[in-house]
Amino acid sequence: MPYNDGCWTRPRSGLVIVALLLSGCAGVGSDTPPSACPPVVEYGPAEQARVAEEVVALPEGAVIVEWLADYAVLRDQTRACQPFRTPR
Template sequence: MKWIVLALALTGCTSVQYVPCPVLVHYTKDDQARLASEIKKSPQPETIRWLGDYVGLRDQVRACSGHE
């Protein structure tokens, strides 16, 4: 009886935490070219900063999903 209690007590310590990775959105070369064209026409410091943040987030998603 005490072995069953011990086994049940130990199984509570083996919980696995799952942290899901977001899905990485893929952009076509045409999408990327259009965006680059828009940024070149009207570069704004805020836009450039936000794009840098977005690149960083995409790098984190790649690392999380194992596609570095």
Template sequence: MTGCLRPGPIALVIVASLLAGCATGPSSVACVPVAAYPATFLDRAADEVEHLPDGSAVEQMLADYQVMRAQARACAASR
């Protein structure tokens, strides 16, 4: 086998969207603000993620961050 399959940025967005649906109602804690990034910055980040080695710890951290961003958006939307 020449390489392993890795989830790309699109797969991470899909997973984060599905997990965001788990938020079921308003919470008593304050919602964390979500930073907005310009499209050019997001494109650059996606290019950099593609160059990470297979199994990169940074890739896992980015997946976790994507989930937290989706949860923060869901929190803000429930207010």
């Protein structure tokens, strides 16, 4: 038997790694629509009015106001991401 008989066989660990990598691609179920955009939760006029009243009642310089502004930007970006929605 020549000394290099085992040199040209692929290691089994490589096959395990490839199988793991390929199984990572199957992490999404087939019943979910193919989209990279998260859904946008719609709020009714009554909820929007209540939030507006609560924001006005916040103390001056409340940090949550900045967070809400960031949230509004994220919602706009999410709406722009969705291909079949018309922007408001």
